[in-house]
Amino acid sequence: MNASAAISELAIANRIIAHLRLVDSFGHITVRNPENPARFFMSRARAPGLVTKEDILEFDLDSTPVDLRGLRPYSERFIHGCLYKSRPDVMAICHNHAHELLPLAVTKTAMRPALHSAAVIGYEVPVWDIRDRFGDTNMLVTTNEMGDSLAATVGKGKAALMRGHGSVVAGKSVQDAVFITFYLRLNAEVLIKAMSMGEPITYLSPGETDRSGELHSEAAAQGRAWEDWCSQAGIATPSLK
């Protein structure tokens, strides 16, 4: 995939995450430049549901824009730059406030996968609390220092919850980042309801998480969802192979 194809896919991903309500008017998804790993692509500051290719800007890993073209960047671009810097394996990142997972973000409950398709979130999703290190802030990740702190919490994992805010997800591709975000939210919804029932929860074992996570990271699984989501969001795609 070259840079131009990556930008096209990123525009589609914005449309999809809005359609699936993984984001509301806020949140953002980015992709590392496949032609230059020291750069990433991100929309200007705009609701994801409205983003087009023309809105996409390029940033370096300090989250400095290469050329703003007079547009306003997202103030939280540091989430992305810092995580790309610390994780060369990560090719796409989605920061979201998916409404259904927020109850876990306000209770500081670390999340583990209980669903086979949610194995892609990894063994446990840690909670990052900006207040622990930065005290009273406006809650946004607006500096490289904050971004580095969040990236350290993500560590080698797939995601972190952000206390009082939402989550961040790291994928090996744009489709992977959307897929993980979708099943992170579903896992949260299911856990919240199960906790409300007061019944003990059976989580996936580490072995199940490894094996089911690997399976659901393959193109066969993720491509099936992607074709479906494109169709739901009214986006024409080449047929499934």
Added chain:
Amino acid sequence: MNASAAISELAIANRIIAHLRLVDSFGHITVRNPENPARFFMSRARAPGLVTKEDILEFDLDSTPVDLRGLRPYSERFIHGCLYKSRPDVMAICHNHAHELLPLAVTKTAMRPALHSAAVIGYEVPVWDIRDRFGDTNMLVTTNEMGDSLAATVGKGKAALMRGHGSVVAGKSVQDAVFITFYLRLNAEVLIKAMSMGEPITYLSPGETDRSGELHSEAAAQGRAWEDWCSQAGIATPSLK
């Protein structure tokens, strides 16, 4: 903004709050006349999803109509007149029965913000119970005395829950009133689920509330949501700046 532009924006806001289901067939949003702070604009009694510019009437701060043109006014216009009277800084008000926040209105739980975007609701949303002062009523705010009582509960704040009824939200602009209402509802939903889980909730600190509230009151944040909501509701808008 002149009076005519305020009326246009008010008609759009009616469409948006209906589309977002912040109101059902009941509830209303108003704007202070920018050309005359002793007057406000409000639709005739009609479901917000159907309101057009032709439905908008003008009232003085006693909630007396300037010219009814044969139309029926909302009986709860006193919510608005009294709050505009007590709060010169308030330029728009939304009274709603958003279904998702009603569980808090029947349990008399005072709400505090737990989400960064909900910082706009202020430190705590008090609950006003019409029965405390007025005994058994039909639950509607239909006199200036009742409206003054509710306005006193709102005080210098952004909102109040109304026991067994809904909420009222005070904004510095139409967009602000809609934004606060949207995140008031989301904060309620998240708290209700978190309480059901039986986990301790981490609220925003007062400092976080101040800083995140200020940030989310800016045009950069609110304009992004407004552009998105207009698009979702099928309303053409000038492009985002």
Added chain:
Amino acid sequence: MNASAAISELAIANRIIAHLRLVDSFGHITVRNPENPARFFMSRARAPGLVTKEDILEFDLDSTPVDLRGLRPYSERFIHGCLYKSRPDVMAICHNHAHELLPLAVTKTAMRPALHSAAVIGYEVPVWDIRDRFGDTNMLVTTNEMGDSLAATVGKGKAALMRGHGSVVAGKSVQDAVFITFYLRLNAEVLIKAMSMGEPITYLSPGETDRSGELHSEAAAQGRAWEDWCSQAGIATPSLK
């Protein structure tokens, strides 16, 4: 209103209750023949969302069809006939399985109004359990004896929950029956969430129920919702007066 107008309104009501998801593929709404109080109109057995004027049949108060025209009647028409017989003031009835109120129907929790607009359900909604008198059945109300038993539980009230099944609502008009059903469901949803939170619930007082119930039974309130629901369901209506 003559019989022909009643039939037209009944067809519209079927469309609306399906659009509002007050019914799924099952459930039914009926209207007493305004030209002959010993008869009522009801669709043939069909999902409410598909009912047209051509599907409407006439029944006497024993729920015997006047002329089936080769069509299949609902087997639960006795719910309607028996309630019209016992309650001359009732002009329309809605039997539904609205999904959101079913948790109350499986826990046998008698429901009281906690929301001002739900005052129309009356002081308390009793639960009728078919098993109490009829033992093990297929759960359907398929005889006049069963219908009389259910009507006795409704008594002079507005509604009854039916254990393991749904609810029945009695209105003074088609619009009233739909309005009560809508707010019965909302009241159920709100109570279920409030109970899950474990917080004490503040119900409307009897005086509030009387006064707010009367207010929300007026054409001014119900007509506003009706105009809105017709619009949402894509039904052209004369403008609001």
Added chain:
Amino acid sequence: MNASAAISELAIANRIIAHLRLVDSFGHITVRNPENPARFFMSRARAPGLVTKEDILEFDLDSTPVDLRGLRPYSERFIHGCLYKSRPDVMAICHNHAHELLPLAVTKTAMRPALHSAAVIGYEVPVWDIRDRFGDTNMLVTTNEMGDSLAATVGKGKAALMRGHGSVVAGKSVQDAVFITFYLRLNAEVLIKAMSMGEPITYLSPGETDRSGELHSEAAAQGRAWEDWCSQAGIATPSLK
């Protein structure tokens, strides 16, 4: 019904279960070949919402494809083959991850019917845990040994929950399999909410389950839902008889 008609109905059923969100991008529904009970029809691996007649493949009861035509089969086809083998009365099977029933699948709560229309699920829906016999896996049913184990848990019943995964439903026809799946999900939703309320649940008695289950297995009931679901999913159907 001949094989060609069965394939047409299966394509429609795929569209319907996607529209009703009984499946997301995963899950599958199959039908036994009415012309050869040792074979069944199933789509190639694709999101159900996108399946057309051209995607349908034929398999024997070992889940070996008769002719793949270069297409990729679902890896979990063994769920279907093994259940058709053990249950000559079963003509259609739906495997799904309906989101709303998943909280029961992660708590290993055996489900009983509490709603009259859910009597079609039988007295109790057992939970199958792949780990009990197969240890750490990727959670998918990808061998005949696994499929036989799941089929043994279903036994003579209508369904089984699959721990951490979803459910499988066995019907006497395609319409029956969809109907059971729909009300299995609704029963799960209602039980989850009722458990959250902390109120004791009244389940259907065995006699009620038998009688209401029989009634809701008849063409009169299921055809009414089918006509409705076809209409909702935009599928033209012959008129209801």
